[in-house]
Amino acid sequence: QSALTQPASVSGSPGQSITISCTGTSSDIGTYDSVSWYQQHAGKAPKLMIYEVTNRPSGVSNRFSGSKSGNTASLTISGLQAEDEGHYYCSSYTASSILVVFGGGTKVTVL
Amino acid sequence: QVHLVESGGGLVKPGGSLRLSCAASGFSFIDYYMTWIRQAPGKGLEWVSSSSRSGSTSYYADSVKGRFTISRDNAKNELYLQMSSLRAEDTAVYYCARDGGLINYFYYMDVWGVGTTVAVSS
Numbered sequence: 001q002s003a004l005t006q007p008a009s010v011s012g013s014p015g016q017s018i019t020i021s022c023t024g025t026s027s028d029i030g031t032y033d034s035v036s037w038y039q040q041h042a043g044k045a046p047k048l049m050i051y052e053v054t055n056r057p058s059g060v061s062n063r064f065s066g067s068k069s070g071n072t073a074s075l076t077i078s079g080l081q082a083e084d085e086g087h088y089y090c091s092s093y094t095a096s097s098i099l100v101v102f103g104g105g106t107k108v109t110v111l
Numbered sequence: 112q113v114h115l116v117e118s119g120g121g122l123v124k125p126g127g128s129l130r131l132s133c134a135a136s137g138f139s140f141i142d143y144y145m146t147w148i149r150q151a152p153g154k155g156l157e158w159v160s161s162s163s164r165s166g167s168t169s170y171y172a173d174s175v176k177g178r179f180t181i182s183r184d185n186a187k188n189e190l191y192l193q194m195s196s197l198r199a200e201d202t203a204v205y206y207c208a209r210d211g212g213l214i215n216y217f218y219y220m221d222v223w224g225v226g227t228t229v230a231v232s233s
Contacts, residue, residue: 036219038156045206045226046156051219089156093217099170100146100158100217 003101004028004090011109017078020106022090023071028101030071034093037066037075040105041086049088050075077108085110113137113222115207120227127197131227133190133207138222140188141165144210146220147181147192149203149229157203160192161210161217170217175201197231204228 005023012018022035029035035053038046048057050066053073063078073092077084090103119131133145147159160181161170169181180193190207204226211221 032218034215034218038220045223046220047223048211048219048221051211051221052215057221091156091219093215097173098158099161102156102158105155 003094003098004092004103006088006090006103006106008104009107009109011111012077012080013111014080014082016080017076018080018108020075020077020088020090020108022073022075022092022103024073024092024094024101025071027096028071028092028094029068029073031095032093033068035066035068035073036091037064038089038091039084039086040089046089080110082110084108113209115209115222115224117205117207117224117227120205120229122230122232123197124233125198125231127231128193128195129197129229131192131194131205131207131229133192133224135188135190135207135209138209140183141185142213144212144216145183145190146208146210146217147190148206148208148220148223149201150206150226151200151203154203159205162190194229197229199231202229202231 037050040046087105114136146161166183178196206226207224208220209222212218
């Protein structure tokens with residue numbers, strides 16, 4: 001069982017917006033602005049999409065945005081496109097011996 | 112161009128050992144914490160180990176503590192993971208990743224290698 005909780009799957013039609021939630025605790029998401037999101041296409045390495053809750057790395061589309069409220073972080077993909085299909089993982093620093101925790105991943109399907 | 116390339120994966124018997132390497136290029140290696148993250152077949156991501164910039168401080172997940180050793184050679188721009196007493200549950204793709212933080216570490220990994228596959232089986 002993963003330390004952070006994500007829905008197993010989310011789907012949407014092209015052009016729609018979807019939101020993926022990531023729920024942690026006061027030991028990770030609730031205390032630290034350290035939430036990051038990664039996109040992974042089948043057979044490929046993860047790619048950083050959002051870091052420190054809301055920041056987008058250079059080259060990442062502004063259709064991707066992040067937010068946090070309490071112990072829950074969210075990734076929103078607006079204007080959904082076929083290329084957005086894949087798995088998305090959230091991550092956070094945690095005040096424990098583990099240091100870095102990940103969510104179980106969410107499969108995004110574009111209908 | 113920033114690149115990380117892992118090598119050293121393979122098939123090993125339970126109880127065996129393996130050494131993974133990660134060659135870095137395109138950035139000042141010594142300025143960054145470096146991390147190993149793994150992904151078991153069909154599963155999610157799991158943080159394994161991180162190294163401070165100098166290599167003097169190492170961090171490990173409880174699942175590998177005492178069995179794995181992270182190290183780095185800043186002169187060669189290389190990161191290593193020495194794995195011993197391997198178990199079936201260590202079977203995974205192992206990714207080398209750069210910690211993007213220059214002040215707050217372990218917050219995010221901004222560069223990832225393509226991964227190297229480790230299979231532990233008799």
